[in-house]
Amino acid sequence: MLDMELIRKDREAVATALAKRLDPAEVNRALDEIQRLDQERRALITEIDAERQRRKAEARAYAQAKRAGREPEPVAPEAERKQLAELESQLDEVQSRLRTTMSELPNLPADDIVGGGKEANRVIRTFGEPPAIEQVRDHVELSRALGLVDHERGVKLGGSGFWMYTGLGARLEWALVNWLIEQNIKAGYEFLLPPHLLLDTAGFAAGQFPKFYDDVYHLDRQSAPRGQFLLPTAETAILGAYQDEILETAKLPLKVFAYTPCYRREAAGSHSDERGTVRGHQFNKVEIFQFTLPEQADTALAEMVAHVESLVEALGLHHQTSLLAAGDASAAMRKTLDIEVWMPSTGKYKEVSSVSWGGDYQARRAAIRYREPGGKQTRFVHTLNGSALATSRLFPAILEQFQQPDGSVLVPEVLRDKLGTDRLTPVR
Structure with a gap:
C-alpha cells in the first residue's frame, strides 16, 4: 500500500510514477477519490475530537457544580449523544472505503524502471551460448520417451493443467528441490515449511488481494468462515507469517526461504512454449x-539476483537476466529482474525466477516494522523476494538443453550424486 503522506x-510525483503502469486518466480518478476520502476522514476526526472535548468539558463542569453545591447545567440531550455514534459510524465507513481504494493502487515503480509491457523489457546479462542441437526434440516428447512425466494420468487425476512425475522424472524433480534447499541454506537463508492453506489476510498483505483474488483456489465460506485459500507462492506465506510484528533491527536483513507446491488458476497453456510442465495449476518452487x-x-x-544466477549457472543452463518494464512486473513490486532459461524447441527464453524489491508497499499492508535501537518511532521494513527456483521450468530446460543425438539427456553434474546416474536414457 502506498504512503498516504x-x-x-x-x-x-505519485501520478507520474503510476502512469508507467496505469492509464493517466485512471490514475487521476483514483487519486482524486483518495484525496477526497482523506479530506472527509480528517474532517470527521476533527469533528469527533471536538465533540468528545465538548462532552468532557460538560462532564467536568457538571462534577464541579455538584461538588460546589450548585445546580449543574443540564447535560446534552439524548439526540446530541447519538450524534457522536453516528459520526463514528461515518468515520468507519469512510476509512474502509479509503483503505479499499488505496489497496487497489499498485506500487510505484523505481525511478530507473521504464513504462510499457514486455516489449520494453531490457536484457542486462547473458550466460553462455544456446546449445547447438541438430534435431531438437521438445521436453514433452523427451519426457515421454524417457518415462519421466505421465501427462495423461496427471490429467486423469487433476484435470487439464496437471501432470505426474514418474520414476527418474520424480527423482529428478526431487533432486532439484533438495539441491536448491541445500544451496539456499549455504547462502545464509533460514529454511521454513509453511502451511499451504492461508487466511485471506495473508493474500491482502502480499498485495495479491483484492485485485488477483480470483487467480487462486479458495475454500468455500462454510468450510472456512475467515476466508482461506491455497497459496499461489511461498512469498505469500513468508510475508504473512510476519504480519503485525516489529522486527529486531539488529537481525535485519532477515533472510528466509521456503519450499512449497504452488497452486494457481492459470489460463490454458496450449501454445507450444507453455506445454508440458511449463505452465500448470500446481508446481514446485523454492522461494527466497x-x-x-x-x-x-x-x-x-x-x-539475491547474483545468487539465483549462480544456481542456474551451476546447473549449466544457458540463460539471460532481464530488467522488467513497469507493466510486466508484479503490481506489488518497485523493481523486478527475471532470470530466463533458453528453450531450444521454441527458440525463446522462459522465466524461472523473478527477483523483486517491493520497497515498503507490502510491509505497510502487513504492518511489518522495525524500531531503531533506543528509538520510539517505528518504520516499515522493505521486502524482497525471488524464486530460487521454479523446478517446473528448470525440468524442461534441462531436458531440452542437455538432449543428445541418441535420444538420451545428460544430467547436470551437480545433480548426478543425488540421481545416481549421469544420463537419462529412453525407456525400452
Whole structure:
C-alpha cells in the first residue's frame, strides 16, 4: 500500500510514477477519490475530537457544580449523544472505503524502471551460448520417451493443467528441490515449511488481494468462515507469517526461504512454449525472501539476483537476466529482474525466477516494522523476494538443453550424486 503522506505532499510525483503502469486518466480518478476520502476522514476526526472535548468539558463542569453545591447545567440531550455514534459510524465507513481504494493502487515503480509491457523489457546479462542441437526434440516428447512425466494420468487425476512425475522424472524433480534447499541454506537463508492453506489476510498483505483474488483456489465460506485459500507462492506465506510484528533491527536483513507446491488458476497453456510442465495449476518452487532496512534494500536485491544466477549457472543452463518494464512486473513490486532459461524447441527464453524489491508497499499492508535501537518511532521494513527456483521450468530446460543425438539427456553434474546416474536414457 502506498504512503498516504506521500500522496498529500507530492501527488504529481505519485501520478507520474503510476502512469508507467496505469492509464493517466485512471490514475487521476483514483487519486482524486483518495484525496477526497482523506479530506472527509480528517474532517470527521476533527469533528469527533471536538465533540468528545465538548462532552468532557460538560462532564467536568457538571462534577464541579455538584461538588460546589450548585445546580449543574443540564447535560446534552439524548439526540446530541447519538450524534457522536453516528459520526463514528461515518468515520468507519469512510476509512474502509479509503483503505479499499488505496489497496487497489499498485506500487510505484523505481525511478530507473521504464513504462510499457514486455516489449520494453531490457536484457542486462547473458550466460553462455544456446546449445547447438541438430534435431531438437521438445521436453514433452523427451519426457515421454524417457518415462519421466505421465501427462495423461496427471490429467486423469487433476484435470487439464496437471501432470505426474514418474520414476527418474520424480527423482529428478526431487533432486532439484533438495539441491536448491541445500544451496539456499549455504547462502545464509533460514529454511521454513509453511502451511499451504492461508487466511485471506495473508493474500491482502502480499498485495495479491483484492485485485488477483480470483487467480487462486479458495475454500468455500462454510468450510472456512475467515476466508482461506491455497497459496499461489511461498512469498505469500513468508510475508504473512510476519504480519503485525516489529522486527529486531539488529537481525535485519532477515533472510528466509521456503519450499512449497504452488497452486494457481492459470489460463490454458496450449501454445507450444507453455506445454508440458511449463505452465500448470500446481508446481514446485523454492522461494527466497528478505526483510531489510530501507538502506539495505539495494544491496539485498543485487545479492539475491547474483545468487539465483549462480544456481542456474551451476546447473549449466544457458540463460539471460532481464530488467522488467513497469507493466510486466508484479503490481506489488518497485523493481523486478527475471532470470530466463533458453528453450531450444521454441527458440525463446522462459522465466524461472523473478527477483523483486517491493520497497515498503507490502510491509505497510502487513504492518511489518522495525524500531531503531533506543528509538520510539517505528518504520516499515522493505521486502524482497525471488524464486530460487521454479523446478517446473528448470525440468524442461534441462531436458531440452542437455538432449543428445541418441535420444538420451545428460544430467547436470551437480545433480548426478543425488540421481545416481549421469544420463537419462529412453525407456525400452
